[in-house]
Amino acid sequence: MLTLDWLRHHPxxxxxxxxxxxxxxxxxxxxxxxxxxxxxxxxxxxxxxWEMLVALDHGQLLGCAGLAKDDLPLRAELGPWLACVYVRPEARGQGLAERLVERICATARERGHARLYLHTYDRADYYARRGWALLERFQAWGNPQHLMCRQL
Incomplete structure (x- = not known):
């Protein structure tokens, strides 16, 4: 059975x-x-x-998404951030990342935040299809990056 829960409950x-x-x-x-x-x-x-939401199936870790105070030192004035979205390869293609992201968005909204930010170098199209807007492109860590925002 798939459950989403905070990592602090599963140290x-x-x-x-x-x-x-x-x-x-x-x-x-x-x-x-x-x-x-x-x-x-x-x-x-x-x-x-770095509050991490994890996806577990019968106690097995499948993936995660984070709600971070600061995920881009170049833009310390922005936040909070969707960070570290990851799903194990064998669990991909089933909508798990989207479920994790939506729960992080809901949590940020419940906490009174009007928007959430993220940066990505290779998944801008994925996030754009899910309501995230491109704010700017920049260079960091040797790759072109996309700074994106979603209104909550």
Whole structure:
């Protein structure tokens, strides 16, 4: 049975998920060791910096999406952010990422936020089809990036 829940309720998955994200988004962690990122990630589940929503099937971790205070140092005035959307390859193509993203959007709206931001280098079309608007293009981490926003 598929459930969506906050990672803080499932701490046994924290280190593994941090490692997956470190591998999936290596350009963002180029100046940080895996151990340092794992420590920051664990702390973020409790201090609100990196609240992660996870998808679990009978306790097996399938994917995640984050609600982050700050996900782009170049634009510290913006936030909150949809961050670190990831679904394991064997669980893709079933709408899981969309369910995770929608729950993050609903949570941000419930907390009184009028908009949510994200940045991506390779999924701008995916997000545009789901109501996200392109705000600007920029260069970071050696790739062209898209800064996007969604009204909640």
């Amino acid at each position: 046994e998955h924290t280190e593994q998920l941090a490692e997956w994200l470190y591998q999936q988004f290596p350009y963002e962690f180029s100046e940080q060791s895996l151990l340092d990122w794992q420590a920051e990630f664990v702390a973020g589940q409790h201090n609100g910096d």
